[in-house]
Amino acid sequence: MPHVGGLPPNAAADAFDAGAYAGPLALILVPFGLLASLLAWLARLPLAVLTALFLPPWIEAARDNGPPIHMTWRARNRQVGPGVIDALVAKIERGDYGTELADARFEGFGR
DSSP states (O other), X not given: OOOOTTOOOOHHHHHHHTXXXXXXXXXXXHHHHHHHHHHHHHHHHHHHHXXXXXXXXEEEEEEOSSSOEEEEEEESSTTTHHHHHHHHHXXXXXXXXXXXXXXXXXXXXXX
């Protein structure tokens, strides 16, 4: 492999480039890694379900043309979320880019 000028040698990256043999230990550990990944996913699932069911939704609006603007609101609850989205769409169609929305609190600009 040719040396690229200006870059220091990196033994870890070179080991992957050489097609190093993983060995039997790595093959034995693969099922344990998959099991750990599955358990981590299952542990986070109840929190994700509770968040989706009970926390008020975030409502985000972003402008794609011109300078990017990203704005975020928090709806009062899940029941008013669709109405807040409709109100936001109506305001933007009118050209009103104010932050005041009924049943929602403006959280700020940016991501």
